[in-house]
Amino acid sequence: MKKILVANRGEIALRVMRACREMGIPTVAVYSTPDSAALHVQFADEAVCIGAPPPLESYLNIEKIIATAKERGADAVHPGYGFLAENPDFARRCEEEGITFIGPGSEAMRLLGNKVESRKTMVAAGVPVIPGMMAGGSDCAALGREATAMGFPVLVKAAGGGGGKGMRIIREEKELEESVSSCMREAKSAFGDATIYLEKYIEQPRHIEFQILADKHGNVVHLFERECSIQRRYQKIVEETPSVALTPELRQEMGSVAVRVAKTAGYTNAGTVEFLLDQNGSFYFLEVNARVQVEHPITEAVVGLDLVKQQIRVASGERLSIKQEDLRQRGHAIECRIYAEDPESGFLPCAGRILFVKEPQGPGVRCDSGIFTGCEVSVHYDPILSKLVVWDETREQACRRMASALRDYIILGIKTTTSFLADVVQHPAFLDGKTHTGFIPMHFADWKMPGPGESELRMALLSAAAFSRNARGGPKARGKVGAETEAPSPWVTGGRWRIAGIG
Amino acid sequence: MKKILVANRGEIALRVMRACREMGIPTVAVYSTPDSAALHVQFADEAVCIGAPPPLESYLNIEKIIATAKERGADAVHPGYGFLAENPDFARRCEEEGITFIGPGSEAMRLLGNKVESRKTMVAAGVPVIPGMMAGGSDCAALGREATAMGFPVLVKAAGGGGGKGMRIIREEKELEESVSSCMREAKSAFGDATIYLEKYIEQPRHIEFQILADKHGNVVHLFERECSIQRRYQKIVEETPSVALTPELRQEMGSVAVRVAKTAGYTNAGTVEFLLDQNGSFYFLEVNARVQVEHPITEAVVGLDLVKQQIRVASGERLSIKQEDLRQRGHAIECRIYAEDPESGFLPCAGRILFVKEPQGPGVRCDSGIFTGCEVSVHYDPILSKLVVWDETREQACRRMASALRDYIILGIKTTTSFLADVVQHPAFLDGKTHTGFIPMHFADWKMPGPGESELRMALLSAAAFSRNARGGPKARGKVGAETEAPSPWVTGGRWRIAGIG
Amino acid sequence: MEFNFVVGDREEKLIAEEKEGLWSCTVGDAAFEAEVVRVGPNSFRIVSGGKSFVTYAAEQDGKFYISLGGRQYSVARTSGAAKRRSAVGGALKGEEVVAAPMPGVIVKVPVTEGEVVAADAVLVVVESMKMENNIRAQGEARVKRVHVKAGDSVNFGSALVELEPVSKQSA
C-alpha cells in the first residue's frame, strides 16, 4: 500500500495513523470544519477538509471521501470504528474504485449486517443462538414442550410490538399457562395481535466476544475472548481479558465456534464474534462486529500482536503468519473508556473545551487518546475522549494498576468518567469477578462523586486562589485558544432557571 | 511490607513508587533541597527533605536515610539504581536496623563488588571469564603457547600502568615476538617495570547481559538476555531484547551460566549478569549488577513480568511463583535513554529548565519519565531524563516504532539525545543487527543534527514569530516558574569568547 | 486577600495571606497554614498539616477546575453576594425556565404551549454527541412557552421551555 486515507477522527484515527507511520505508509486525514486543529489532523501526513460538522456531510460522506482518496493518491482506506466502518455500500464503492478497504469484503459485511439473515445462516452452520419460537395460538402443552426444550426460565413477549408490553419471565412450567394467557391478552389489547414470542431468558448474562483474524487465503485464527459486561446504556465502558468466567475448555469451544462463524460468513480481516454467556456456561451467538473494535488493545496486550498492523497486512493480501497453536494469553488486561459524560446525571454527554490534560504513564499503561490541552470536544460526535488500557501479571494487579492510572489521569474543564471508572474497578463485586450486563444498574445506579473532605476542600480552594493569583499562565491567557466568550448565564434572566438533567 | 522508603530520585523513583502504590504500599520520598518540586516528591505519599544538593549530603547520606525510614515508620527501603543501590554498607545498615533492603543481601553484594574476588569465585565455579596471564620474562615460546591456548588475537599490555602505553594487538603467532619485545621495552621505559599482561582480545564484542531473579528459598530463574552494545562513553544508551546474536542454544547456555553465577554468589532478588560475547559466539563473564537496572523495562515487555513488584515480593520472603520452563520471550523490545546531553559535543551534559514536554503515546510505547513542563534539570545529578521503551512483534517493527515515538517526544529548553537516538535506530548497520560496543564511535563519531531545510527554516521562524506574538501563554508568563534571570551574555565582554566544547 | 467561592451548593470563603509561597488561611472557623509551590503551569504541590498534596487547576469564565487525589472539583468565583441556589426537586412552585443541559440539536418537542404535563413528562428531546436525551419536567406544570422546535440548534443554557405552576390557572 502506498498511501492510506483514514476515514475517521479521534483516538482511533490516531491509532491507525501510528500503525501506518510505523509501517512507512503515508496517511491522509479527512476532517470536518470544526476539526481543523484535531489531533488526527495534526498527526497525518496530509489533511483534507471534507465538509460541515454533521456527519452526513463529512465523515459519512462516501462520495467525498472516495474523491479525496483518488485525488490524494490513496490506494487504501481504513475506516476505524463507527461512521462508515460497517457500511457495505462504502466497502463496495471502495472495491469498485480499486481502493483497498481495510476490513471485510462488502458481501460478508452485508450478510452480517442483516440480523435475520445472519442468524439463519449461523443456525444452519450449527452455531448456537438464543433459542426462541413464534406462536400464534395458545397451545400451552406445545409451548411447554418448547420451553422445556430451551430450558427455563423463558421470556414470553408480544410479537407485534416492543416496549416490554406483555413481557413476562416464566421460571417454571407451572407458571406457563397463566403467563402466556396474560401476555396474549395484553398483546391483543396493545397491538391488536395476540401472537407471542417465546425466548430463552438469560439472567445476568456476561457479554463475551472473540477476536478473530482472517486472511484472504482461508486462514482464520481467534485471539481469545474479551469480556465486556460492564455497560451503561447498553454500551461497554470497561472491558477485560481473559474473562474469569471461561474455563480452558469453554474458551476453546467458543473460540472454535467464533472461527466457524467467520468461515461461514466468508469473513476476512479483523472482526469480533459476540456471544452472551449465561450462568450455566451456555453461550449464544449474538452478532459479528465487522471492524476493529474500540476494545482491541486489551487483546493486543495479552496476545502480543498489533491488530491494526495485522489488518493492513491481511488487507494487502498477505497470509497470516500466526498459527492458532502458537497463540497464548499472558497476564491480564483491562480497558476503561474515558467519555465526556457526567456519570452523576445518567451519563449525559458534556461538550466543551478541555483546559488541561495530563495522561497517565508507567509500566503496563497505554493511553490511546484523541484529546489535548486546549482542544474542543464537539457536540457533533461520539463523546469518547480516550481509552486507558492496563496490563499486569494478574487480574488483581491489573485492577489496582487501572485504579492508580485513573487517579493520575487529569482532565480539567469538562466532566468525564475517570472518577466513576476508578470506583467501578475497585468495587468488591468487580474485584470478585461478579460481572454481568446488569452490573452498572445494580451497583452504580445512584453513583455520586464523593464530595471533598475537609482537607480536600481546603486544598481545592487554596489551589483556585493560587491559580487565580498567577492567572497569567492560565489557559485564559492562551490568546486564540482561550478566546471563547462566556455563554450567557441562565440565572440572570427572570424566573427560576434549571439546567435540565436527562430522564 | 507496611511502608517503603524510596532512596532515589528521577524516573526510577517514580517507577518504584508506582509499583508500591499498585501493591497498596504507601511510599516515602527523600529529596535534596533543589528537588522539592521534583516528580518523585509529587508522587510519594510522604516526602522528607534530607539535605543539600551534593549527593553525599542527601541521596548518599546513609544515616540520614536510615533515620528518616525509622522516623516515618518505613519497614523497607528500595534503593533504585545508582546512589546507594550497590553499597554493601547501606544494605548492612538496613539489615542491622531491621529494615528490609529491597535487593541482594549485603554479603553477596560485597563479594560481587570486589572484582578480583568475584572473578576468582566464578572461575572456581566454572564460569568463563576473559582469559589472561601475567608474564615477567620474555619466554616467547611459553607466551606463544598461552596465546594459542586462549586463541588469537590477543592483547599484550604493560602490567604496571594504564593509558594504553605499550599495548598491542597480536593477530597471529608470528607477530608475537616482536610485539612482546616492543611492549616490554615501552613498559620498562614508561613504568620502570617490564612485566606484561597477555589477555584475549575481543574484537567488536557485544555486551550481552542476563536478567536473573532469585528468591530467599534457593530458587533462581533467568529472564533471558538484553543486548546493550550501543554505548557512548562506555555507558549504554540503547538496549534491546532479544539479541540477534543469540541462537536458542547459546541463549540457554548463557542463561544457565547466569543462574550458576547467582547461585554461586548466594544472590537474592533481581540482578543482572553481564557478559561480553565475541564474534565466534564465545562469551565471558564480566560482572554482576546487584540492582534493578536502568534497562529492566525491555525484559518486562518481552517476558511479561513486573520486575519491581517481583523484587518487592521476593524481598518480603515470598517464593518465586514462576518456573524457568514457563518463561517465553515474545516480540521485541528496545529502550532508548533520553539524556540531557548534547550529542553534537561529545555528549556534554546540559542542565537547565525544561520549558515544555510532550511524551509519546500509543500501542507498545512506554515512557518512564522523571521530567515535566517547568522542571529544572539539576547539575548535581546524572543527566538521565527518561527512558523510552517500545515493544513490537518483530525487531524491524520495534525499530520503526521507536523512531516514530522519538519523533513524537518533544522536549524544549535543553539539548537531549532524542534526535540522535532516532538516527541510531534507523541506521542501516543497526537495522542489520550489526551492533557492538564500538558502534557509536564507528558510525556516529561526528554526528550533527541535520540543519533545517528551506521549509523547516521557514516554519521554525514563523513558529517563533507566532509564539512571541502570543507570548502571554508562553512559559515566560508562568510567574514563579519562569522567574529565572538571564545569564550574563559572554559576548558583551571584550575579546573573543568561546563556549567550550569538551575534548 | 478574600476569595469567595461556590462549591456544589455551598458558599465558601477563603481568607488568605501569602508571603513567599507560605499561605496563612482561614476557611469557615478553621485556620491553617500551607506551603504552595507551583510546579507547572497547571499544578501545585501543597504541604499543609504535615501532609503533601498535588493539585491541578485550570480556569474558564470564573469557574476553576481542580483535580486532587483523582477527584475533580469545580469551584466558582463569586462576588461574595451570590445567592444560595435552592436544591432542585419537589413539585413545581414558581415559574421555571428549563434550559439546555448541553449544546445540541432539538429532535422533538412533544409538548405544546398551554398543555399541562405530569412530573417526569418528556418536554424536549435533544440530540447531542450521537445520543438522544429526554429533558423531563420535574413536577406537574403547565407549559407557558416553548422556545424551540425540531431542528433548532441550542447552546448550553439556552431556554427550551418555560413552565408555570398548574395551580395558577386551575386554582
Next chain:
Amino acid sequence: MEFNFVVGDREEKLIAEEKEGLWSCTVGDAAFEAEVVRVGPNSFRIVSGGKSFVTYAAEQDGKFYISLGGRQYSVARTSGAAKRRSAVGGALKGEEVVAAPMPGVIVKVPVTEGEVVAADAVLVVVESMKMENNIRAQGEARVKRVHVKAGDSVNFGSALVELEPVSKQSA
C-alpha cells in the same frame, strides 16, 4: 512586522503580515503564505504550500526552542544588528575567553598563567552531572589569565581562562 533571528551561525529576517491567522511572509528573497493555528499553549499547526506542519515552541531569555518533524531548532531573537559569529576552528589568532559550556564544579586546572599550551591541551576539568569534562584549547596559545581554581562553582558562560596568540610574545 519584522523579526530578526539567529539560527546557528546565520542571521535570518522574517517579514510578516498577519490577518486572522493567515500570514504573508518573506524570508530572504522568498515570499510565502501560511495559515497558522495555535492548537495548544505550545503548539501550532501550519499549512503552507499545500503541506501541513505541526510545530512546538517555547521561549526563554529571548531564545526560542522549536520542535518540528522530530528535530529541535533554536532561534535567538536579535535586535537585527547582532554581529555574525565567525565559525570556530583553526589556530588561535586573536584573544579568546574560554567560557564554561555548562554549570558545574571545577575539578582541576592543569594550566598556569603564562604557560604555552598546544592545540587540544586540557585547560580545565569541569564536573557536571556526575561526569568530568575536559575543556581543551582549540589551537596553540598562551594562557593569559586563569579565572578559576579547583572547587569553584561556575555557571554557563562563566569565564574559565583567557588565551592569547603565542606569536604576541614569542614573535
